[in-house]
Each structure stands twice: as C-alpha cells, then as structure tokens.
Amino acid sequence: MKNSISVLGGTLENLLDHGKVPEQGDPAYPQMAHMLYQTRRLSDNLMQLLALYKEVGKPTYPFEPNTVPVRELVQQVAGQARVLLESKQIALELEFPADLLWTFDEDLVIGVLAHAVNNAVRYTRDRIRLTIVERDGLLELSVADNGMGFPPSMLEAGALVGQGVNFLTNSSGLGLFFASEVARMHKRRQVAGAIRLENGGPLGGGRFVLTLP
Amino acid sequence: MTTTYITASGAPSADIADVDWAEKRYLIVDDFVGIRQLLRESLRNIGAKHIDQASSGGEAMTLLLRTHYDVVLCDFNLGEGKNGQQVLEEARVRNLMIPSSVWLMVSAEKSVESVMGAAEHQPDAYIIKPITEGVLLTRLNRVWHKKQVFREIDAAYIEKDYLRAAKLCDAQVAQHKVHEIDLMRMKATLLLKAGEPDKARTVYERLLEEREYNWARTGLGKIRMANGDHEAARQMFQGVIAENRFYIDAYDQLAAALTLLGRHEDACGVLEKAAKLSPNSVPRQRSLGNTALRLGNVQLAEHAFRKCIAIGEYSIARTVDAYLGMARVCGQKGDIKEALRLLAAAQRDFPGDLVQLRSKITEGLVYHESGDFRRARKSGDELEALLEREPKRPQTATCIEMATLLFAVGVKDAPVELLCHVIRNNHDNPVLLEEVQKIFDKARMGEEGMEYIAAARREANEIMNKGVLLWKTGKLAEAVEWMRDARVRLPDNMRILFNSAQMLINHMQLHGYDEALMIEANGVLMHVDELAAGQQRFAQLVEQLQMLIPGRAQTPEAIDAEIDALRGVAEAPAA
Numbered sequence: 174m175k176n177s178i179s180v181l182g183g184t185l186e187n188l189l190d191h192g193k194v195p196e197q198g199d200p201a202y203p204q205m206a207h208m209l210y211q212t213r214r215l216s217d218n219l220m221q222l223l224a225l226y227k228e229v230g231k232p233t234y235p236f237e238p239n240t241v242p243v244r245e246l247v248q249q250v251a252g253q254a255r256v257l258l259e260s261k262q263i264a265l266e267l268e269f270p271a272d273l274l275w276t277f278d279e280d281l282v283i284g285v286l287a288h289a290v291n292n293a294v295r296y297t298r299d300r301i302r303l304t305i306v307e308r309d310g311l312l313e314l315s316v317a318d319n320g321m322g323f324p325p326s327m328l329e330a331g332a333l334v335g336q337g338v339n340f341l342t343n344s345s346g347l348g349l350f351f352a353s354e355v356a357r358m359h360k361r362r363q364v365a366g367a368i369r370l371e372n373g374g375p376l377g378g379g380r381f382v383l384t385l386p
Numbered sequence: 387m388t389t390t391y392i393t394a395s396g397a398p399s400a401d402i403a404d405v406d407w408a409e410k411r412y413l414i415v416d417d418f419v420g421i422r423q424l425l426r427e428s429l430r431n432i433g434a435k436h437i438d439q440a441s442s443g444g445e446a447m448t449l450l451l452r453t454h455y456d457v458v459l460c461d462f463n464l465g466e467g468k469n470g471q472q473v474l475e476e477a478r479v480r481n482l483m484i485p486s487s488v489w490l491m492v493s494a495e496k497s498v499e500s501v502m503g504a505a506e507h508q509p510d511a512y513i514i515k516p517i518t519e520g521v522l523l524t525r526l527n528r529v530w531h532k533k534q535v536f537r538e539i540d541a542a543y544i545e546k547d548y549l550r551a552a553k554l555c556d557a558q559v560a561q562h563k564v565h566e567i568d569l570m571r572m573k574a575t576l577l578l579k580a581g582e583p584d585k586a587r588t589v590y591e592r593l594l595e596e597r598e599y600n601w602a603r604t605g606l607g608k609i610r611m612a613n614g615d616h617e618a619a620r621q622m623f624q625g626v627i628a629e630n631r632f633y634i635d636a637y638d639q640l641a642a643a644l645t646l647l648g649r650h651e652d653a654c655g656v657l658e659k660a661a662k663l664s665p666n667s668v669p670r671q672r673s674l675g676n677t678a679l680r681l682g683n684v685q686l687a688e689h690a691f692r693k694c695i696a697i698g699e700y701s702i703a704r705t706v707d708a709y710l711g712m713a714r715v716c717g718q719k720g721d722i723k724e725a726l727r728l729l730a731a732a733q734r735d736f737p738g739d740l741v742q743l744r745s746k747i748t749e750g751l752v753y754h755e756s757g758d759f760r761r762a763r764k765s766g767d768e769l770e771a772l773l774e775r776e777p778k779r780p781q782t783a784t785c786i787e788m789a790t791l792l793f794a795v796g797v798k799d800a801p802v803e804l805l806c807h808v809i810r811n812n813h814d815n816p817v818l819l820e821e822v823q824k825i826f827d828k829a830r831m832g833e834e835g836m837e838y839i840a841a842a843r844r845e846a847n848e849i850m851n852k853g854v855l856l857w858k859t860g861k862l863a864e865a866v867e868w869m870r871d872a873r874v875r876l877p878d879n880m881r882i883l884f885n886s887a888q889m890l891i892n893h894m895q896l897h898g899y900d901e902a903l904m905i906e907a908n909g910v911l912m913h914v915d916e917l918a919a920g921q922q923r924f925a926q927l928v929e930q931l932q933m934l935i936p937g938r939a940q941t942p943e944a945i946d947a948e949i950d951a952l953r954g955v956a957e958a959p960a961a
Binding site: 176177178179180182183184187216235236238239240241242245248249251252253255274276280283360361362 | 418420421423424427494514515516517518519520521524528563564565566567568595596597598599630632633
C-alpha cells in the first residue's frame with residue numbers, strides 16, 4: 174500500500190514537473206495538481222499511522238536523534254514540497270539561520286514539517302513561510318500562511334493536543350497528534366518539545382509552531 | 387546570521403559539492419517495479435548515468451559479484467529469500483563493496499526490524515519512502531562527507547589500534563561539529579575495546595548531560611556490568627527500556643545482567659520478549675535457545691533454535707550452535723533419529739575439526755539424556771580416543787563441556803587431563819577454578835580434584851616465573867625462546883600470551899624492527915583478542931607494536947604531530 178502511494182505520488186510529480194502534461198493554462202493541470210495534493214495527504218497520514226500505532230502496544234519506532242544542519246532540514250522539506258507548490262502557484266518563503274546545527278530525529282521532523290506545509294496549502298491564498306529560529310535555547314520551527322487563519326475547531330484541537338489529549342477525530346487531528354507525539358519524544362535536560370497553532374502569524378493567516386529542545 | 391529566500395525556486399538545493407554523483411555506478415534493489423522506475427528517475431535527475439537494477443536479493447548478489455558499485459539503494463523488504471539486511475551482510479563479508487561505496491537502506495516505514503542489523507553491518511543510512519531527489523542528494527552528500535571523516539578512524543579500528551583511533555576521533559570533532567555525536571559514540575566504543583572503561587564512561591556521561599541517548603545509557607550499563615556491578619547494570623538497562631520500549635540492545639544486555647545475577651528464569655523472560663519484538667536476530671535466538679535449554683524449557687528452546695536455523699539460512703550470522711542445541715532438544719524429546727540427522731547436517735554445513743568434536747560431545751549428551759547409556763559410553767570412548775590422537779585442545783568452554791560428558795559416561799583419565807589443561811591455561815581465574823572444582827565434586831573426586839588443580843596452577847606459575855626471570859636478568863633472547871615454548875604448552879594462558887608479546891616487542895625496541903618477530907607478536911595478540919576481547923593490556927601492546935612499524939610515528943609527541951597534520955589536511959576542503 175505504501176509502495177502504491179509512493180508510485181502514484183512520484184509519477185504525478187514527474188508528470189507535473191517535466192511538462193509531460195498539458196501546460197499550466199489547461200484545465201487538466203489544476204486537477205492533476207490537486208490529485209498530487211490529495212496523494213500527499215494520504216501518504217502523510219499513512220506514514221503517521223504506521224509510526225504512531227507501532228508505538229502503541231507494539232513499540233517499534235526507533236527514535237534516533239542526530240545532529241543535522243538546519244539548512245539541510247530546510248533543503249529536504251522544500252524539496253519535497255516544490256512540485257506541489259509550483260503546480261498550485263504558491264510561493265514558499267524560507268527563513269533560517271544559515272550555519273545552525275540541531276539535534277533531532279530527522280525523519281520525524283521532516284514528516285511533521287512537510288505535513289504542516291501540505292496543510293497550509295489548504296488554507297493559504299498564495300504564500301507559505303517556513304521560519305526556523307533559535308530562541309531561548311529552543312529551536313522554533315513554524316509554518317505560516319496568508320489565508321483566513323485556522324477555523325476555531327482546529328485551534329481548539331491544537332490546544333487540546335498541546336495539553337496531551339489524544340485527539341483523533343479526523344485527519345487533521347491525526348496530523349496534530351502525530352506532531353505532538355514527535356515533539357514530546359524530543360527531550361533535553363528535562364525539557365520536552367511542544368506544538369501550537371495560532372492565527373495572525375507573520376503573513377496574517379494561520380501559523381503552526383513546533384519547538385524542539 | 388539568517389538567510390531568507392523569497393521563493394521556493396530560490397531555495398537552497400543540496401550542494402553537489404566535491405562529489406561527482408553523475409559518474410558513479412548505481413544499483414537499485416527493489417522487488418516492486420514501480421519503485422525501481424521511480425528511484426531510477428530520481429537518480430537520473432541528479433545526473434546519474436550508470437544505473438543497474440535487481441528485483442531480488444539473489445539477483446542483487448549476482449550483480450554485486452560482477453560490478454563494484456559506488457552507491458547501492460536497497461529496499462529492506464525484498465519478498466521471498468534474502469532481505470536487504472542479509473544482502474548487505476553478505477556483500478560486506480564477501481568483500482564485494484569497496485570502502486568508499488555507500489549503502490542506503492530503503493524502507494516503506496521505519497521500524498526496529500528494518501534498522502536493527504548486526505552492529506558491524508549497518509548500512510550507511512536509512513531512507514524512508516517516498517524518496518525525493520532533495521532527500522536523496524542531501525543524504526548521499528552527508529554519508530560521503532561522514533565517510534571521509536571516519537576514514538582514518540576506521541582504518542585504525544581495523545588494525546585494532548583502538549587508542550590511536552580514539553585520538554583521531556577527538557581530532558575530527560574539532561573540525562566537524564556536525565559529526566560530534568557519532569564521533570563521541572565511536573570514541574566510547576573504542577575506549578571500551580581498548581580496555582579503558584573509565585574513560586569511556588566519562589564520554590558517555592558528558593553526552594548524557596545534553597540528551598538522553600539510549601545507546602549512551604546502555605553503554606554505561608555495560609561498563610557497570612563489566613566491572614562486576616551486575617545489579618546496578620540491571621537497573622540501568624531496565625531504566626532504558628522503561629523510557630524506550632523499542633531499544634532492543636537494552637533487552638539483550640538486561641538478559642546478560644540477569645544471567646550473571648543467577649536469575650536465569652528472568653533472563654529467559656526478557657530474551658523471549660526481545661525475540662518477539664525483533665525476531666530476526668541469530669545471536670538473540672541462540673541465547674534464548676541456550677537459556678531455555680538450561681532451564682529445561684524444551685518447548686521454548688525448540689522454538690528458538692528452529693527460528694535460529696530458519697533466519698540463519700540466508701545470513702552470514704548462521705551458527706552451528708542452533709543445530710547442536712536443536713539436537714539436544716530432540717534428544718530430550720526422545721527423537722534420537724532427528725537429533726542425529728541434525729548433527730550430521732551440522733558437520734556437513736560447518737566443516738572443521740572443532741565442529742566435529744562438538745558434534746561428538748553433543749551426540750554423547752543426547753544419548754545420555756535420552757537414557758541410552760550404552761551408546762553414550764560409546765561416544766565417550768570415541769572422544770577419548772580422539773583426544774589421544776590429537777594433542778591440540780579446543781577452547782575452555784568446549785573442554786569443560788567435554789569433561790562433564792566424559793565423567794557422566796564413566797570415563798576417568800581423559801576428563802581429568804582436560805580439566806588440568808583448563809586450569810593451566812586459566813591459572814589465575816578464581817571463578818573458573820571454582821567451576822572446575824564443582825565438576826570434580828560431582829564426579830565424586832573432590833579431594834583428588836583439589837590436588838590436580840593445585841598442581842596445574844603450580845606448573846603454570848613456574849613456567850611463567852622462569853620466563854620473567856630470564857627477561858629481568860637481561861637474557862632477552864632466551865626469554866623470548868622460553869615463552870615461545872611456553873605458548874605451545876599453555877596455548878590459551880592469557881598472562882603467558884601477554885608476557886610473550888611484551889617480550890617480543892621489547893626485543894624489537896632494543897634490537898630494531900624484525901618482520902618475523904612482528905608477525906609473531908601480532909599473531910599472539912590476535913589470539914588473545916580471539917580468546918577475550920577488550921582488554922586494557924591488549925590495546926596498550928597493539929599501540930606499542932604499531933609504533934615499531936617503520937615509517938610510523940615513534941613517540942607520543944610524534945603521534946600528536948601526525949594528528950595535527952591530519953587536522954591541517956581536513957581543514958583544506960572545509961565544509
């Protein structure tokens with residue numbers, strides 16, 4: 174199943190990226206872009222389910238923090254989102270300290286950020302900004318957009334998950350729960366990671382924030 | 387300094403840097419054709435021209451035999467037959483990979499199963515699907531860079547020059563902060579191998595001040611265990627498991643600690659749990675089988691040994707222990723025919739005198755345990771005859787196993803001779819002396835046994851003292867010669883071996899480098915390492931020996947200078 178989704182997503186990306194389909198003006202183009210978006214969501218959700226449900230009862234996710242240049246984290250997240258964002262004509266703005274190193278489980282954090290970007294695609298008008306800063310000894314990674322902001326139900330879900338409530342009513346809840354589990358796994362000197370959702374971010378829309386110790 | 391890019395197309399792409407990925411040879415191994423096509427597409431996008439594909443482990447092996455690939459992208463799950471880890475192990479063991487080549491293990495999901503290969507056969511990196519070009523290139527560059535950083539360290543490691551390798555780790559950390567944790571982890575491993583547990587502990591403790599790394603906490607536990615503080619070690623491993631229920635190494639270590647504490651039932655339970663979480667480890671299934679057999683849990687032992695044989699089929703970790711253990715299980719279930727079939731298979735598939743001998747011992751035990759005392763006696767007689775013909779004795783554990791069987795079937799002289807051999811070679815190991823005394827007691831030879839033990843110890847001491855006396859009185863050549871003979875008589879005596887190596891080194895320090903002596907000293911030290919790895923004196927002697935090699939740095943200052951020079955080299959292509 175994971176293989177099938179990988180192939181589906183990869184093929185769509187190749188088609189959109191190399192002009193093998195009708196040009197951008199063609200009505201088929203946005204439809205394919207949307208297919209890619211949906212495929213990405215499916216793939217993310219499946220990855221999250223696999224990682225999470227292994228953890229419950231049958232614990233098999235090998236959590237492995239490693240030192241990663243923040244630059245390379247950004248490269249990988251931006252690389253994953255590139256075709257999707259271009260096909261939907263959304264600009265991705267990146268802001269990060271050029272030479273900073275941080276220690277975290279790279280695959281998990283890429284998973285959380287890539288999902289946050291996908292999520293922002295749903296809310297944004299045409300801009301998404303990924304910002305990473307070091308603040309008070311914590312790494313703050315945020316994904317903001319210039320849309321209308323999160324609906325109250327999402328903000329509420331974010332607050333509940335942030336307090337450690339297992340909130341799993343829909344796919345947005347799954348993404349949030351996954352992100353908060355990832356945050357929680359990262360610990361340094363008794364401090365654990367956290368997530369939060371807020372409106373009125375730097376671009377005026379919603380903003381997802383992950384902090385890592 | 388903050389970098390801002392306004393659009394994604396202006397985003398930083400992974401640097402192609404100093405590596406020409408276009409000219410490398412690539413092998414893609416995946417049983418799913420769609421994934422192979424996607425990966426090939428990704429590789430072409432980063433410029434690759436030479437790409438081969440395999441759809442199974444067997445096909446991959448054929449290609450690996452024909453071509454030296456620079457990069458292998460191998461899926462962990464390959465359907466029937468070998469899995470990705472087994473292909474990697476075989477490729478490494480058969481030397482099909484050049485040191486600079488990169489092995490990336492691909493999996494649909496990250497799980498303990500897919501990332502828990504044998505420690506010495508880890509791939510260079512794991513990548514989770516879906517794989518995008520950005521991730522692929524970033525990881526390839528990183529692995530490449532890391533290989534450069536570790537090249538000298540790995541070379542020293544292979545030469546078992548652990549202390550030098552540990553110093554190189556420090557030198558590299560200063561240059562490559564991004565690899566600091568990996569370098570410190572390696573340094574601690576090296577210090578442990580060099581028999582410097584206190585220094586290794588300092589490294590682990592410093593890392594743990596920053597973050598709770600499972601492997602560092604487990605490392606501390608291992609040090610406690612080696613120091614004989616088994617209870618403290620047990621608590622540490624338990625603590626790691628409470629925090630991270632998936633960290634399998636802690637289970638294996640916990641089982642070892644419990645065994646040392648004499649808590650065999652608990653050890654068995656822990657191994658059973660670990661084998662459920664991660665069943666595809668030959669050593670784990672072997673430990674479980676042996677522990678269960680010892681406890682008389684035949685059913686569990688059978689299950690473990692069966693699994694051990696099944697997973698061993700395609701693995702280089704395949705072990706004769708599983709066949710011998712399974713034969714014991716069959717014997718205890720009264721299936722002598724199957725037991726003998728397994729013993730025949732063991733001798734056919736694992737050629738060598740030692741396996742033949744161990745099979746014969748197991749055969750005797752199988753007969754004995756199934757109540758066929760007449761045939762057990764016959765096996766005992768055959769063993770006795772074998773011992774008369776062949777003066778060379780196997781390692782301690784096998785000698786003890788053999789003596790136990792021979793006493794059980796009523797043979798007297800041969801087991802006494804074996805146990806005396808064991809004592810002579812371990813004359814200063816009180817735990818073993820006690821174990822041997824118990825075997826004598828059980829054979830109702832308590833008092834005679836005590837005398838045999840005393841005589842054997844005396845003999846070993848005399849041989850040793852004579853050698854040291856010659857050495858201390860300046861008769862170095864005679865001392866070297868005396869120790870050479872002593873090694874024939876006491877081939878596994880650690881102190882004799884160490885002193886012998888020390889004298890050979892001393893001879894070269896005084897009279898200059900001599901290739902024959904160098905080879906001899908090296909052989910002695912490698913034998914020591916095989917008998918019991920991780921001893922402080924071993925590491926020190928290897929370091930002294932390395933310094934004697936012409937062209938190598940001769941003094942500690944010279945080594946530091948050499949390392950400084952290396953630093954300079956590393957600085958040039960600063961990342």
